[in-house]
Amino acid sequence: MATISKEARQYPDLTSGYNQRWSGTPESVVLVESVEQVAPVVQEAVRDGKRMTVNGAGHCFEDFVYNSDVDVVINMKHLDAVYYDPAMNAVAVEAGSNLLNVYEKLYERWGVTLPGGLCYSVGVGGHVSGGGWGALARRHGLIVDHLYAVEVVVVGEGGEVRRVVATREEDDPNRDLWWAHTGGGGGNFGVITRYWFRSPGATGREPGEILPRPPRHVLLSAAALSWDEITEAGFTRLVNNYADWHVRNSRPGSRAAGLFGLAVLNHRSNGQIGLITQVEADLPGADDLLAEYLDAITDGVGAPLQPMTASMGEYNAMPGCYEAQRLPWLQATRFLGTNNVDLNNPTLRADYKSGYMRGNFPDKHVATMYQSLTSTDIDNSTATMHLQGFGAQVNAVPESATAFAHRSSYFKLYWQVLWDDPADDDEHLTWLRRFYADLYRDTGGVPVPNELTDGCYVNYPDVDLNSAEHNQSQVPWYRLYYKENYERLQQVKKRFDPRDVFRHAQSVRLPD
Template sequence: MNDVDRRTLIGRGAAVAGAAVAATAVAPALLAAPAAAAPAARTPRAAGATIGPDDARYPLLTTGNNQRFVARPDYIKMITSAADAEAALEQAFKDRKRISVRSGGHCFADFAAHADTEVLLDFSPMTAVGYDERMRAFTVEPGARLLNVYETLYKGWGVAVPGGICYSVGAGGHVSGGGYGLLSRAHGLVSDHLYAVEVVVIDAQGKARTLVATREQDDPHRELWWAHTGGGGGNFGLITRFFFRSPGARGTEPADQLIKPPSTVLVSALDLPWEELNETRFTRLLKNWGAWHEEHSAPASPYRHLSSLFNVSAKAHGSLGMFTQVDAGVENAEGLLDAFLAAVLAGTGLKPRALARPNGELPAMPGLHTPRRMPWLQATRLVGTDNPTITNPTSRGAHKSGYMRKNFTDHQVAALYKHMTRADFHNPDTMLVLFSFGGQVNALAPDATANAQRSSAFKMCFQTFWSEQKDDDFYLGWARGLYEDFFARTGGVPVLDERTDGCYINYPDRDVADPERNTSGVPWQKLYYKDNYPRLQQVKKRYDPTDFFRHSLSVELPRR
C-alpha cells in the first residue's frame, strides 16, 4: 500500500494504455531552466459517456473502494480529455451542480462519493502513459493505475517513479497527495519528480480553461504546480495530465529524464506468529523496528536503499507480516538486509516462518522466508497484485494515519497491544501498517513542495476492514479507541512536536476535523499541511475563487 497514495482520492477505473507523444526536443533544463515548452497536442478524443440513474453502470460508479461512502448524483460524466473536462465543468457550474471528482483507484474517505454530490466527474477512462519530447517529460493521465504506470515506463524506457505498492491505486490522487513507496527512501516522493501538471480550472464567471503549470521559477502558474506536489486532489481543478522529470535530469534522451529503479532487488517476506508473542516480546519487536528507523532516517544513510513494510496485524489474524526490499546492486546488499532483520528480531526469541498466507497489506509470499534476488518489476508485481484485503471492492473500512519522528513510547506500544489483543475483537483484516520513511524523502525543505512532512522516520496507517453496514459502529469505535489511546498524550492525534509530525492527506480521516475526537487544539489543516496551508489557500483563491472544488477535508478559501 503506498498511498488518496498510497491512495488516490478516487473510485474505480480502467487499465492503462501506453501512448508516446512525439514533438520537437527541447534543450536541457533544470536548475537554471528556460521557460517550459508547450506540451504536444493530443489526438482529439470523443466525449465520455453521461451515465444517469437508469443506466446499468450507475450502481457501480456511485461508490469507490470503501463501501461506507455512496453518492447519488444526478449523473456521472466520464471524462476523456481536457476539452471534455472543460465542457463538463462549465455545464455543472452553469447548472449550479455540486461536483465531486474521481480519478480511478482507491479512496479512504468521502471525497468522491458523498451525499451532496450532484455531478460526479470520473477520469478513469484517461489512462495513457507516454513521453512528451517538447516538455522532455513523461506523461501520465489521472486514471492510470500504478502497476500499469510502472510497466509502461520501465518496459518502454527503463525508468520509474517511486510510487506505491498496491497495483490498483490511481495516479490522480496518489501523485497530488505526495505519493510514496518502496523506492522513496532512495529517491523521494513521487511528487518530488513532478515537473508539470495540466489542470482545468474555472473562474468566478464559470469560464473553464486548461493550464499547464511547471516547476520552472519563471512560470506564472508555478504555485499551481506546487499545490499539486502534496496538496491533495479535488482542491484546485481537474487534473488531466501529469508530466514527470526528475530534478537534475540532463540531456534529451527520455531514459535520462527519470530515476532508474534497481535492475534486481533482494527481498524477504516473514511471518511472525502471535502464538510466540507476549506483551514483552511484542514491545521489544515494535521498539526494535522503530529504533532502527529512527537511527537510519537521514537522507544519506547507507540504508536508504532498504525499505520495509511491517503489518502489525491483530491477534485475530494469527501472525504479523513483514516485507523488506533492498536494491541488490548496492554494495553489501545482503549484509544490509541481514543487519536490518537481526536488529528487528534482536532479543525477541521469535522464529520467523514463511509468509504462507496473506497478511494485511501483503499477499502470500511463501518462497521468501530465505531472502531471494529477483528483477525489480517482478518483485513489484509480486507484492502488489494479489492482496485480497486491500483490493476487495466490497469492503468497508476505517483508516487513520500518523508520521513518526522518533521511536514508539511505552504507552503507544502498550495501547497497540491492548487493542490488538482484545478478547471481543475477532476481525483478522485489521492492522497497523508501518512503512519505512526518511532517507531522500527528508532531503527537501518542508516548503519545497506542498508535502511538508520532511523529517519523519516512518509512517503509520491504522486500518480495519469489514463487510456489513450493521457493524460500522463497532469497527469505527475500535479504530477510534486505538488511535485516540495511542495518541492520548497529545489529544488523540499526532501533533507537530519532537515525536510526531501530523497526518498524511492520502489517508484522509474526517475524525481529525471533529473537535470531539481531536482534542489537541491543533486544527486538521495543520496536521495535514503544517505551515504550508496558508500558501495552499492562496492558490485556492487564485484558481478556484468560488470554492467550486470542495469535499470534507478540502483546502478552504482564505477568510480575507
C-alpha cells in the same frame, strides 16, 4: 466521452468506491477520454449549478467522491496515456492512470520509474497531488519530487473555465499551482488532467535519461512471527527495534536507503505479525543488508521467524518469500502491488488512520499498541497497524519546497480494519478510534506536529480529525496534514478556485 445516467445498467458500477461504506446517487457519471473533453464537462456543471466531484480511477478512504451532495461525477479512468512530451522534455502521465500502468509503461519502454506507491490500483491523480510515497522513496524521494508540471482545469470568479499548465520553473506565473499539487491533496483546486515528470537536475533529452532508474533486481522477503510465541516484552522489543533502526538509518544516499521495510502489526486474532522487506539487489552486500536488518528488528524478541502464512492487512500470505526471492524489479513491484485481493472484494467496508514519527516510541505508545492489538473487543484478522519505512531521501527536501510538509519523519503509521456487515460498523469503528485516541492521549487524541510526532498523511484522509470529539488537541485537521504550508495553499485556492467549486469535507478552505 460517455454520459451514464441512473437508468443505465452500468450505473451501479460507476457510483461506488472500493470501500462499500461510500456510494452515491449522482444524476450522471461522465467518462472522459481526452484532456480536451474535461473543460466542457466542468463548464456545463458550473453553468447548471451542479455539484461535481472527480474519480481519478483509484480509491478514496472517505466519501469525497461519492456522497449524497454530488450531482455529477467526472470519471477519468479512460484518460490513462503515458508518453514522452518532447516540448516539455518530460514524461506526461494522464490523470486517470493507475500506478501499475505507469510503472509498466515507464520501465518496459525506457527503463525508468517514479517512486510512487505500492498498490497497483492507486489512481495517479490523487496520489501525486497528496505527495505519494512508496518502496523507492527512501532512495529517490517522493513522486512529487520529480514532478515538473501539472495541467488543471480551473474555474474563475465569473464561472469561466480554462486549462492551466503550471511548472516548477521559478519564472512561471502559475508556479504556485504546481507547488500546491506537490502534496496539497486532491479535490482542492480543479480537475487535474495530466502531470509531466522530469527529475530536478536531469539534463538529458531522452525519456530514459530524465527519471530515476530502479534497481534491476530486488530481494523480496516476507517473514512472520507467531503471536503465540510473542510476549508483551517481545512485542515491545520488536516495535522499538523497528523504530530505532529507521531513526539510525535515514541518512539520504546511504546504503540503508536501498532498503524498504514494513512491520505489519496485526491483531492477535490473525495469528501472525509480518515483516515485509525489499532491498535493492544491485547493492554490494545486499544479502548482508537484509540479514542485518532482520537481525536488528528481531533482536531480543524471543520468537523465531517463520513463513508468512497469514494475510497481512491487505496483503495475501507470501510463504514463498520466507527465503528472500531475487526478482526483476518490475516483477517484484507487480507481485507486491497486486497481492491484495481484499481491494477487489466488493463486499468490504473499511476505516483507516495515519501518523508520522520523528523518533522512537515512548513506552506508553508501545503499551497501547499491545493492549489494542490483543484486545478481545474485536476478532478480526484484517485489523492492523503498519509501520512503514520513510525518511532518507524524503528528508533531503525542505518542508516549504513542496506542499508535502512531513520532511523530518523517519517512518509512518497506517491503521486499517476491514469488515463486511454494516451491522458491525460500530464495533470496528469504536476499536480503531479507541486505539488511535489512546495512543495519542497526551496530545488530544491525534499525532500533533512536535518533536516526536508529525501529523497525518493527506492521502489517508480521516474526517475524524475534523471532529472535536475525536480531535481534542486544539490543532486543526489542516495543520495535521499541511503544517505551516496551509496558508500558502489557501492563497492558491483563492486564485484558482475562488468560487470553491472543488470542495469536500477536508478540502482547502478559502481564506477569510
